[in-house]
Amino acid sequence: MRISTAQMQDRGVTAMLERQSELSKTQQQVATGKRILVPSDDVLGSTQILAFNKVIETYKQFQENANAAESRVKQEEAALTQTINMLQRTRELAVQGNSTSLGANERALIAVEVRAILGEMISVANTADSNGEYIFAGFNVNTAPVAVTEVPAASGLFTYSYTGDLGQRNVQIGETRFIATEDNGQDVFMDVPVSGGGTQNIFETLEQFALALEGNTSTANVPGDLSLAMENLGTFRAQTGARLNAIDSHRALNEEIVLQGQKALSSIEDLDYAEAVSRLNLQLTGLQAAQQSFARIQNLSLFNFL
Amino acid sequence: MANTGNMLSTAVSGLQAFQRNLVTIGNNISNVNTEGYSRQSVELSARAPNAASGGFIGTGVDVTAIRRVYDQFLVDQVVSRNSAFNQLDTLQTMASGIDELLANDDVGLNPAVQKFFNAMQDVANNPTSIPARQVLISEAVTLSERFQSFDQRFENLNDAVNNQLKVTTAEVSSIASSIAELNKNIVLQRSLTGDQPPNSLLDQRDRLVNQLSELVSVNTNETRDGSLSVFIGNGQTLVLGGEARTLSTTPNEFDLSRLDVSFDTGTVSFSINGQLNGGKIGGLLAFRENVLDPVQDSMGRIAIGLTSSINVQHQSGDDINGNPGGLFFNDIISTSPEVLASTGNNPASGTVSVAINDSNLIQASEYRLNYDGATFSLTRLSDNAVVDSGFTVTDFPRTVASDGIALSLAGGVSAGDSFLIRPVRNGAGDIGVAISSAAEFAGAASGNALGDNSNALALAALQAQKVLGGSTESFQSAYAKLVSEVGVGTREAKVNANAQRALLDRAVESQQAVSGVNLDEEAANLLKFQQAYQAAAQVIRISDDIFQTLISVTGR
Numbered sequence: 001m002r003i004s005t006a007q008m009q010d011r012g013v014t015a016m017l018e019r020q021s022e023l024s025k026t027q028q029q030v031a032t033g034k035r036i037l038v039p040s041d042d043v044l045g046s047t048q049i050l051a052f053n054k055v056i057e058t059y060k061q062f063q064e065n066a067n068a069a070e071s072r073v074k075q076e077e078a079a080l081t082q083t084i085n086m087l088q089r090t091r092e093l094a095v096q097g098n099s100t101s102l103g104a105n106e107r108a109l110i111a112v113e114v115r116a117i118l119g120e121m122i123s124v125a126n127t128a129d130s131n132g133e134y135i136f137a138g139f140n141v142n143t144a145p146v147a148v149t150e151v152p153a154a155s156g157l158f159t160y161s162y163t164g165d166l167g168q169r170n171v172q173i174g175e176t177r178f179i180a181t182e183d184n185g186q187d188v189f190m191d192v193p194v195s196g197g198g199t200q201n202i203f204e205t206l207e208q209f210a211l212a213l214e215g216n217t218s219t220a221n222v223p224g225d226l227s228l229a230m231e232n233l234g235t236f237r238a239q240t241g242a243r244l245n246a247i248d249s250h251r252a253l254n255e256e257i258v259l260q261g262q263k264a265l266s267s268i269e270d271l272d273y274a275e276a277v278s279r280l281n282l283q284l285t286g287l288q289a290a291q292q293s294f295a296r297i298q299n300l301s302l303f304n305f306l
Numbered sequence: 307m308a309n310t311g312n313m314l315s316t317a318v319s320g321l322q323a324f325q326r327n328l329v330t331i332g333n334n335i336s337n338v339n340t341e342g343y344s345r346q347s348v349e350l351s352a353r354a355p356n357a358a359s360g361g362f363i364g365t366g367v368d369v370t371a372i373r374r375v376y377d378q379f380l381v382d383q384v385v386s387r388n389s390a391f392n393q394l395d396t397l398q399t400m401a402s403g404i405d406e407l408l409a410n411d412d413v414g415l416n417p418a419v420q421k422f423f424n425a426m427q428d429v430a431n432n433p434t435s436i437p438a439r440q441v442l443i444s445e446a447v448t449l450s451e452r453f454q455s456f457d458q459r460f461e462n463l464n465d466a467v468n469n470q471l472k473v474t475t476a477e478v479s480s481i482a483s484s485i486a487e488l489n490k491n492i493v494l495q496r497s498l499t500g501d502q503p504p505n506s507l508l509d510q511r512d513r514l515v516n517q518l519s520e521l522v523s524v525n526t527n528e529t530r531d532g533s534l535s536v537f538i539g540n541g542q543t544l545v546l547g548g549e550a551r552t553l554s555t556t557p558n559e560f561d562l563s564r565l566d567v568s569f570d571t572g573t574v575s576f577s578i579n580g581q582l583n584g585g586k587i588g589g590l591l592a593f594r595e596n597v598l599d600p601v602q603d604s605m606g607r608i609a610i611g612l613t614s615s616i617n618v619q620h621q622s623g624d625d626i627n628g629n630p631g632g633l634f635f636n637d638i639i640s641t642s643p644e645v646l647a648s649t650g651n652n653p654a655s656g657t658v659s660v661a662i663n664d665s666n667l668i669q670a671s672e673y674r675l676n677y678d679g680a681t682f683s684l685t686r687l688s689d690n691a692v693v694d695s696g697f698t699v700t701d702f703p704r705t706v707a708s709d710g711i712a713l714s715l716a717g718g719v720s721a722g723d724s725f726l727i728r729p730v731r732n733g734a735g736d737i738g739v740a741i742s743s744a745a746e747f748a749g750a751a752s753g754n755a756l757g758d759n760s761n762a763l764a765l766a767a768l769q770a771q772k773v774l775g776g777s778t779e780s781f782q783s784a785y786a787k788l789v790s791e792v793g794v795g796t797r798e799a800k801v802n803a804n805a806q807r808a809l810l811d812r813a814v815e816s817q818q819a820v821s822g823v824n825l826d827e828e829a830a831n832l833l834k835f836q837q838a839y840q841a842a843a844q845v846i847r848i849s850d851d852i853f854q855t856l857i858s859v860t861g862r
Contacts, residue, residue, distance in 0.1 A: 001819050002819045002820070002822075002824060002827075003815075003818070003819060003822070003824065004338075004345075004818045004819070004821075004822020004823055004824050005338050005822070005823055005824050005825045005826075006338060006339055006818070006822060006823065007814075007815060007818045007819075007822050014811075038402065038405050038406045038409065038793075038796075039405050039408060039409045039789050039790070039792065039793030039796070040402070040405050040792075040793045040794075040796035040797040040800060041797075043790050043793035043794050043797060044790075046409050046789060046790075046793060047786045047787075047789055047790045047793075049409070050409070050416050050782070050785070050786045050789060051786060053416060053417075053420070054416065054420060054782050057417075057420045057424065058420070058423075058424075058769070058770075061423075061424040061427050061428075062427075064424075064427070064428070064431070065427055065430075065431055068431035068432070069431070131432055131434060131435050132434075133434055133757060137757065138755070138757065139750065139754045139755035139756065139757035139758040140755040140756075140757060141434055141755070141756060141757030142434070142756065142757075165754075165755055167754055167755065167757060167758050169433070169757060169758065169759050169760075170759070170760070170763060171430065171431055171759075172427065172430065172763060172766065172767075175770070178763070301825055301826065301829070302825070302826040302829035302830065303825065303829050306829060306832075306833070
């Protein structure tokens with residue numbers, strides 16, 4: 001076929017430009033470390049990247065949620081443990097106070113310790129977290145849930161009431177898994193069964209115990225009531241343990257999902273450097289060959305021989 | 307004596323012919339780099355011989371014409387492939403701009419959506435924390451700005467299309483008028499020279515046709531007098547003999563911010579948008595119709611779906627002070643749907659408005675409402691499906707349940723009235739955050755105290771919920787679908803543009819194989835005609851020798 005001189009020149013130049021643009025793309029891939037520079041490079045791959053990024057970021061958030069839930073549940077667990085320990089000590093005192101060998105003065109001394117424990121227990125029930133939220137207040141987190149009122153005023157007689165509500169907050173730690181992060185004070189401290197039937201809040205139980213000691217009257221029912229209270233709190237503490245276990249296992253699961261996602265993402269998104277560098281070399285050779293052949297062919301002309 | 311005279315004139319005819327050839331070769335060489343130049347060759351023919359007693363004696367050579375070496379079929383092929391290539395190349399270039407934008411880590415939508423919902427989870431973890439709420443609001447602002455910057459980019463692309471349409475239609479008009487001028491000149495030159503081809507004028511005209519084909523598909527037809535008629539679109543005559551018509555741009559009948567291509571006959575002007583294809587103009591129109599508009603509708607739909615489902619959920623909760631939640635995002639589901647009346651409507655006609663009933667069912671499309679004097683018909687433009695028809699003025703307000711919209715009519719209508727309905731087009735541009743203070747975020751379920759996070763959890767759950775496309779798509783899957791559609795479209799345009807480029811290259815090669823100048827060939831021809839010229843000169847010298855011999859013999 002005839003070929004025109006201009007066409008030959010064009011062909012040479014086009015060949016060089018094409019090699020250069022291939023080279024530039026490879027260079028960009030090597031520089032960014034990414035195989036897909038724009039979605040049209042690999043449409044399926046780029047939508048998979050979007051999907052995996054979503055999974056990874058969502059599960060990372062679940063991990064953060066799990067951490068937040070863990071710290072709240074642990075706080076509740078600590079408060080419950082502390083309260084149970086105090087009840088334990090009170091029960092020991094009650095057993096001691098029931099002894100017939102004790103006189104009124106000795107019993108009054110025990111009452112002093114009981115009142116100290118009572119004060120401590122109220123303060124634990126009114127524990128606030130780092131944000132200043134009362135953890136046993138249900139949703140009414142800005143008000144200390146256990147209120148102490150002296151009725152009648154200046155009588156030295158106190159009643160204990162719950163100002164929180166029955167709300168329970170959940171935190172999402174998996175696609176469909178929600179974890180409760182606290183229990184309300186009503187269930188934990190207020191609606192506590194007593195040996196005579198019915199319920200009574202544990203503060204009242206301690207108050208009455210102290211009054212009985214001070215008045216040197218019978219405290220025979222107290223150890224049993226305190227056992228029931230410990231049982232009640234023990235149930236809630238067991239639940240917090242179960243929640244912490246669930247958080248742990250979900251965290252391991254989430255970790256695995258993030259890891260798998262990152263692996264999959266990397267296999268789609270990341271450049272195979274060995275392949276890219278060898279391609280780069282090949283393209284460099286191609287460009288060189290195109291340049292050399294262009295220079296040599298352009299030198300050829302019949303006019304050189306005339 | 308007659309014989310010597312014959313010999314001289316025969317040789318001189320050769321000298322003249324070869325000189326013409328040498329000049330033509332020189333011209334070919336000089337134009338080796340002239341775009342659109344067709345090599346020329348000298349057409350020679352033997353002169354009529356003289357009858358003599360011994361037979362016919364040749365009388366030399368005549369130059370009958372200097373012609374372009376040319377093949378109309380090959381030239382036409384270059385022209386048509388040039389149009390096809392330029393359309394796809396323009397489409398590909400414009401679409402790449404969106405393609406790059408959508409999946410970019412820094413400016414794409416997905417990271418912003420993700421951060422927004424993650425911030426929502428953080429609020430659910432700490433519902434009374436003011437800093438966590440402030441982060442949420444600032445992520446919402448970032449998300450809105452992301453939508454808006456997309457929309458700004460789309461508007462910029464629309465402006466770019468408008469500007470390029472202005473420039474290209476002006477170019478078409480100017481080329482058309484140049485072709486008409488050349489037609490006049492060519493007809494004139496041919497009549498003056500007895501139909502000799504005015505080669506350089508013909509080359510110029512071919513080149514202009516080729517330039518025209520870069521802008522829009524053209525058909526040509528050469529008439530007997532040598533002038534070329536040029537047709538575009540559905541056979542609109544752009545050039546006829548020495549007369550040219552013009553292309554220009556006019557605002558779209560519905561949306562004045564979009565320019566249509568219109569054809570001016572000198573007396574009337576009408577839009578030929580739908581009839582044009584090929585070339586840059588075809589590429590620009592295809593880009594706007596098949597890429598830009600659908601993408602803008604898709605982003606608008608996602609923006610409206612996202613904001614309305616967040617708003618509905620947010621308004622069902624209580625804020626930190628126990629007040630019912632207000633709007634979280636601007637109420638774009640109410641404010642951004644619009645209806646544009648055709649400028650061709652009866653001025654006395656009333657207005658149509660559109661409302662979105664169900665954001666789950668809204669489609670990324672425009673609609674066209676036509677009235678024929680008795681009934682209306684509503685066409686969804688993304689797939690040209692008639693979604694509702696046969697209803698009358700008394701049927702308003704008209705709910706189109708399948709598409710989640712409802713139409714209202716205020717005032718009368720006249721036969722031929724037409725409305726363009728855009729439920730979602732402006733969504734991405736109009737989005738904004740309504741909530742201003744962190745305390746107003748309604749994280750608690752209605753009636754619950756501030757420590758409740760259940761509404762925040764419900765809001766966070768919207769990320770994974772399929773609240774679009776008739777409960778088939780989440781926000782992010784709708785976005786991924788958009789990315790893949792644009793990616794596929796761009797890839798297709800790239801692949802097709804490359805294929806068309808290869809075809810165009812082949813066509814140019816074939817055409818150049820016939821018409822292009824090859825310097826080696828010209829050098830060889832130069833030698834050939836130089837030798838022939840020298841030979842003819844020798845004949846003259848010999849005829850002189852013969853003459854001298856005769857003189858010396860007779861003169862003695």
